[in-house]
Amino acid sequence: MSYTNDIETLSVVEDFQPKLNFKPQQEINTTDFKVLSLFSGCGGMDLGFQGGFEFRGKNYKKNNFQTILSNDIDAAATKVYEANEKYFGNHQIIEADIREIPYSTIPDFDFMIAGFPCQPFSNAGKRKGINDERGSLFEECEKILIEKENSQNQPKGFVFENVRGIMSSKMPDGTSIPDEIVKRTEKLGYKTTYKLVKASNYGVPSARYRLIIIGTKKEYGRFDFDLLDKVVQEYELPNEKNAPYELMVGSILSDIDSKLPQAKDYWKYSPSGQYMVDKIGPCYGSKAVLKKFKNNTPIDELPEQVHKGRSWKNMDREDMSPRFQKIHDNPKKYRAPNFYRRFSLTEINGTITASAQPEACGITHPFENRRYTIREIARIQSFPDDFVFPYTTIANAYKVIGNAVPPILGWVIAKAISKHLEINA
Template sequence: MTYREGRTLTVLSMFSGCGGMDLGFVQAGYEIVWANDIDEDACATYRRNIGEIHEGDVRNLEVPNIDDLDVLIAGFPCQPFSNAGNRRGLEDPRGQLYRICLEYVERLHPKAVLLENVRGILSIRSEKGTLIEEICSRLVDIGYEVHFKLVDATEYGVPQHRLRVIIVGVKRGIAPSGFRFPRPIEGMDLRLRTCLDVPPGTPNQNDVIRLNPQAMYLGSLIPEGGSWKDVPYDLLPDRLKRIRNNMRRYRWPNFYRRYHRDEIAGTVTAAFKPENAGVWHPTENRPLSAREIARIQTFPDDFVFVGRSVKAIYSMIGNAVPPRLARTFAEMLGNVLRGVPVDLGRPLVAYSQLGKRPIRPSDPEIVFDRPRRESTEESGRPVPHQLDLFEVTEAC
């Protein structure tokens, strides 16, 4: 199936937040025909920059009646699966929202699906094995060829080490030439310094989150490129002394990170706390501004964030999908849907062939082939290796 020249591709967006993923698709020429989020501040920002959005709990909304939908995108809430969140997994009510995404897919039958979430979904257990197995199996049942990969956002031009699982489903028969994840973007300067030269008067540059006096004092003691390990022991608060005394027990944490201007930034988080994110400006005695972290997330300077508090603005930026990452995948899906030949030079690995080790960003993309779950005694067949993934420390 191919599209006539000039056909505008359509997108339905779930859990849209302030619109990071949506913006990437808009930049790639798509039309957003429906979007939703529950957060009031994120919705206000979305309307300010992108367009109309249905505000409210998606569980209370009717599935829209959209014919011939091209792509459904969703970054369902990640806090239940992230060590920076509560890590309650499927026990958290938000941990069930991925099923709403799958219900929308089953009702609307878009030609392609793009889901994004934290690495923790690879190790969360569900009734059907792991959460990644449940999601992929359901998409296969509905009629999709499903690929997924753990990606580092730096591979796609984002100046930030941000590990995310990307799941792509393409309706069978849509991509006769095949399907692959886009190749990494090479040659871009991703150093933190590229995000810091903000012109005066740029929106949100004066929005700087306020930290408590103790955090500001500790931050002032940390040199560019350093962390809490550079603070003299006798100047640490008691709780950090206890951790320093038993680093092995606490898994060698690296709190209060102040990245060097020539480093690539770490993950921008929704909480933006000194103990789980590199919040400090490399040379000034302050946290990074909202505009600076928006640049690290690849939002353009004319994208204006609005909210009832500076904290709300930081949270929506940290929760967003980097637009540059989203645009890369939007362009790839656009080529697939228009019948443009796909670069098949990158390797694939079948899910059932993976050994018992964690998935890494350097691994090939994975095509889901529904591994069998019968035991050898019951079926007489050998059981394929299943993923045995350990929990990881990461930020949402």
């Protein structure tokens, strides 16, 4: 079996043929940078890098990046990826463990984008880092970069994304994982840098923190993260720093058409979870208040109570379980976390986690006692309204959205990298 276009030929190892199952690829613009996407999830970063989508009436134009091959091991994620043929119909996603894919089947690329598994680096985990089996998957990215150093068209750079917990994960010698990645990739001839970014500063309606690691070949110099802010300014993107209105929960929920795909699909809480949500009670709001956001009513013309979020702390003590009573009675010891957070209509929603559990993240609708619908959390993650999330179990839909890189954040990063390459060409 062979796969051919005007860019290159990709030969497939015979005994690996069933997993690859390549389909014809549309012609790639020769001026575009070719992107290899690893640990792609449902395609948030891929969509951002490619561009060519709309979000709430704003057109995020096509970027000069084109994904040529994607990979993820999660069947729930690849199911979503393949369903969005409008955006990803011109290339293949391989559902397989990256360690099982022969290097000879990976085409030459200009940029690698990869959100290697974050579990070993999470704040709640044991932080084994690269020594953990999943953490070592970073080394698969490294091996592919090394392999492609011997190709005719060497990579120009890479973008890695991970949770902020990776910053406190250590190697046995005490080196932080990000610094270890910098050290290893600079040995390969890249200038590598990283920054913890907050997605809501870059057009995303979610106060989601992620570590972004960017390396470009040394002839291009070291990437300047200030370019992200320049993209935000140039394209007049809403942002938490000076234009937050469009990112507020009330604004995001105000204009979701009930006829949109999965606009009514939501995952019901367990009886105990529903009990907590009911006892916490709703934030101030209604469909009439959402209409005010849709009409861009100034914040100072809204009632004062619209600013107040809620959490388990708003429950009556007698309604709490013994566990929560214990935390309630000794807040200093337990640091009184905001479990069961409900963001107000004038707040920017927090991170939607893959587990989508109300105790762990702000997944509860402000004034309806339920989880956000699939469409609502897709909005919070900045997916376009025509991006669909087919699922076998509804929990899988929440998982893949929670794991995704917000497309608009990916779009800003891609635009900034383009600027960097132009400046240093």
